[in-house]
Amino acid sequence: xxxxxxxxxxxxxxxxxxxxxxxxxxxxxxxxxxxxxxxxxxxxxxxxxxxxxxxxxxxxxxxxxxxxxxxxxxxxxxxxxxxxxxxxxxxxxxxxxxxxxxxxxxxxxxxxxxxxxxxxxxxxxxxxxxxxxxxxxxxxxxxxxxxxxxxxxxxxxxxxxxxxxxxxxxxxxxxxxxxxxxxxxxxxxxxxxxxxxxxxxxxxxxxxxxxxxxxxxxxxxxxxxxxxxxx
Numbered sequence: 001x002x003x004x005x006x007x008x009x010x011x012x013x014x015x016x017x018x019x020x021x022x023x024x025x026x027x028x029x030x031x032x033x034x035x036x037x038x039x040x041x042x043x044x045x046x047x048x049x050x051x052x053x054x055x056x057x058x059x060x061x062x063x064x065x066x067x068x069x070x071x072x073x074x075x076x077x078x079x080x081x082x083x084x085x086x087x088x089x090x091x092x093x094x095x096x097x098x099x100x101x102x103x104x105x106x107x108x109x110x111x112x113x114x115x116x117x118x119x120x121x122x123x124x125x126x127x128x129x130x131x132x133x134x135x136x137x138x139x140x141x142x143x144x145x146x147x148x149x150x151x152x153x154x155x156x157x158x159x160x161x162x163x164x165x166x167x168x169x170x171x172x173x174x175x176x177x178x179x180x181x182x183x184x185x186x187x188x189x190x191x192x193x194x195x196x197x198x199x200x201x202x203x204x205x206x207x208x209x210x211x212x213x214x215x216x217x218x219x220x221x222x223x224x225x226x227x228x229x230x231x
Contacts, residue, residue: 003107003114004172004225005141007132009156010121014146014177016052018205019115020059021218022225027061032112035060038099039119039126040073042080056117074102084125096130100138107139116141122160133167142172144225148179149189158196172225176204 008015019035026033035056045066048054053073054064062068069076075094077086087093107114116139118124124132136143143164147157157174164171174193178186190204203221 002112002225003110003116003141004144005116005118005136005139006144006146007118007136008121008146009148009153009160011124013121013148014175014205015117016055018144018146018175018177018221019117020055021205022115022221023056023059025218026113027059033060034106034110034112034114035072035117036103036106036114037073037117037119038103039075039077039083039094041077041083041086041119043073043076043078045069052117075099082124083119084127087127094126096127096134099126099135103135103139107141115144122163133163136164136169137167140169142170144173144175145171146175146177148177149182149184149186150179151182151184153179153184153189154192157193161197161200171200173221174200174202175221176202178204178206 006015006019016037023033023035037052037056040052043051043053048069049058049064053069057064057068057072075083077083077090077092079086079089081089083094103116107116118132118135120132122133126132126135145160145164147153147160161171161174174197176186176190176193186204186206190202193200194202205218
């Protein structure tokens with residue numbers, strides 16, 4: 001059994017796209033795989049198939065039903081805000097201890113590879129005292145950090161890497177997911193990040209992959225994760 005926590009430098013960077021792609025590739029290879037997105041905000045049950053949990057369920061080959069959504073994402077909120085703010089709109093809170101317990105139980109029960117997708121970016125608040133960083137630290141899973149190639153991503157990425165490093169969180173891979181209409185060339189962005197994070201394993205996903213024209217890069221990412229698992 002292996003498990004990874006998928007996080008990002010911000011929201012709408014591509015966590016679900018990356019997680020779903022990895023799930024599909026492992027399923028195609030005939031391997032056991034599972035996915036979780038315990039917390040989701042901006043959730044609308046009338047558009048469940050288009051939601052992050054819906055996308056992950058379809059990648060897993062499972063029906064998108066209220067029951068399957070509830071199992072994959074127990075903490076769901078309507079407002080498209082950080083979890084603490086979204087929960088407050090509904091007079092609710094996220095019990096951090098219960099969240100950690102739920103994740104640990106699912107990790108233990110997983111027979112194959114489990115991808116646990118976070119919410120928003122590394123420092124998004126979950127309640128009054130805890131952030132996604134605290135969540136990752138408690139679970140102790142190796143992290144897949146997803147970032148973009150937009151202008152400004154170098155600072156955001158290096159900041160996230162430094163924060164993870166200071167918490168002693170292992171980085172299985174940095175995935176640079178090419179941003180649409182970015183003024184910064186993908187190759188130059190990667191080289192700049194490498195200069196400041198020479199020991200960080202980096203994978204890129206081009207727009208070609210995102211439009212379905214080629215998915216070789218997902219295979220490369222899986223290979224990198226497998227190497228990490230046997231270190």
